[in-house]
Amino acid sequence: MTPIFMLAWKSVLNRRVTAILTIMTVAISVILLLGVERVRTQAKNSFANTISGTDLIVGGRSGQVNLLLYSVFRIGNATNNIDWKSFEEFSHHRAVKWAIPISLGDSHKGFRVMGTNHDYFQHYRYGKKHPLTISKGKEFNGLFETVIGSEVARDLGYKIGTEIIIAHGVSDVGFSRHDNLPFKVVGILDPTGTPVDKTVHVSLEAIEAIHVGWESGAHLGNTPSADQLESQIFKPKQITAMLLGLNSKIQAFSLQRQINTYPKEPLSAILPGIALHELWGMMSVAEQALMVISVFVVIAGLLGMLSSLLTSLQERRREMAILRAMGARPRHILSLLVLEASCLTLFGLVAGVVVLYGLLASAAPLIQQNYGxxxxxxxxxHYEWKLLAAVQLAGTSIGFIPAFHAYKQSLSDGMTIRV
Structure with missing residues (x-):
């Protein structure tokens, strides 16, 4: 260990209170800078991992972001529905390997209700092509059976066998509820960190059955009892969207063009990856704003360190003069102060990274549960290392300012100051 480094270390220890405050300032700025970057990156990955293995999403004629939002993220509503005959035609297309129908429009206590079939549990993938798994119970088979997401079960305290009432539309109010047709919870899905966790899944036939006697959102006639409805055979008339998996991804653009020019009804087919990229592009303004705020916090932290160094320099003028009298050259004084600033910045970086990982480990389950x-x-x-290197370089560079001031001070100036 060089004498200059030893001297810098002892100087920092001698001013430990000021040094600790400076390190905390740098650490807080680093926590915010890396925290924003980490959450931004992980949020982007979570958005991208919401749906996996689906080649095309098809819905009524609409913009691709809107179609993605209501079909995958359960945000908003469809502009138009799809005729069931259109679904059957494309589900049997030679390029299609599997097709999942989706029917939206109802809700239960703030959670969206989705009508689908067993192909959903078999073919839907999220993350790195992870399948849906049922933690308790089984898939629905009866007309009035439901499989709920993990967050629905946790927030509402539902268990296997619990009966729930579905409401017509997204607002769960008394006059819109299907009170005489309760659904029985037969399955609870494992957590996925996607909108699946906040969804109540029922069969397409059940969606048709509960709307017998309803027209345009209004209850116009008598609704048959559950026993009467279970004795009937229901076939969907319309669905909200469909997810398609193809035999070959090369066929995606060709089939997309066929669907977009479908003569029987106006449809839109989108590629999930491209739609997700456009969605994230729309959110880039907020993303950049957060990064700018983080950068300014780092600058404020470094300026605080500069202020501390300049203030302490006035108190250390005699110290500098004594070092000069003992043979230290101006370049040694310059190296000493720059090394102090560099050490304080490095300690701040290390403290910031350690605290950040601790905070992320503690907050990760809450972020997963509340925001998916x-x-x-x-x-x-690699990018985060570059950010840390930039902060370290800036902190070291700031050390040159008080070092240059000390460099210019003469030996007599330091020895004659009043104390």
């Missing part, structure tokens, strides 16, 4: 964003405790990325 999966925060993984992975090693620092």
């Amino acid at each position: 964003i999966n925060i993984e405790l992975v090693a620092l990325s």
Whole structure:
């Protein structure tokens, strides 16, 4: 260990209170800078991992972001429905390997209700092509059976066998509820960190059955009892959207063009990856704003360190003069102060990274439950290392300012000051 480094270390220890405050300032700025970057990256990955293995999403004629939002993220409503005959035609297309019908429009206590069939549980994938798994119970088979997401079960305290009432539309109010047709919970899905966790799944036939006697959202006639409805055979007339998996991804653009020019009704087919990229592009303004705020916090932290160094320099003028009298050259004084600033910045970076990982480990389950964003405790990325290197370089560079002031001070100036 060089004498200059030893001297810098002892100087920092001698001013430990000021040094600790400076390190905390740098650490807080680093926590915010890396925290925003980590949450931004993980949120982007969570959005991208919501749906996996689906080649095309098809819905009524609409913009691709709107179609993606209501079909995958359960946000908003469809502009138009799809005729069931159109679904049957495309589900049997030679390029289609599997097709999942989706029917939206109802809700239960703030959670969206989705009508689908067993192909949903068999073919829907999320993350890195993870299948849906049922933690308790089984898939629905009866007309008035439902499989609920993990968040629905947790927030509402539902268990296997619980009966629930579905409401017509997204607002769960008394006059819109199908009170005489309760559904029985027969299955609870494992957590996925996606909108699946907030969804109540029923069969397409059940969606048709509960709307007998309803027209345009209004209850116009008598609704048959559950026993009467179970004795009937229901076939969907319309659905909200469909998810398609193809035999070959090369066929995606060809089939997309066929669907977009379908003569029997106006349809839109989108590629999930492209739609997700456009969605994230729309959110880039907020993303950039957060990054700018983080950068300014880092600048404020470094300026605080500069202020501390300049203030302490006035108190250390005699110290500098004594060092000069003992043979230290101006370049040694300059190296000493720059090394102090560099050490304080480095300690701040290390403290910031350690505290950040601790906060992420503690907050990850809450973020997962409340926002569906999966925060993984992975090693620092190449970009994050570059950010830390930039902060370290800036902190070291700031040390040159008080060092230059000390460099200019003469030996007599330091020895004659009043104390």
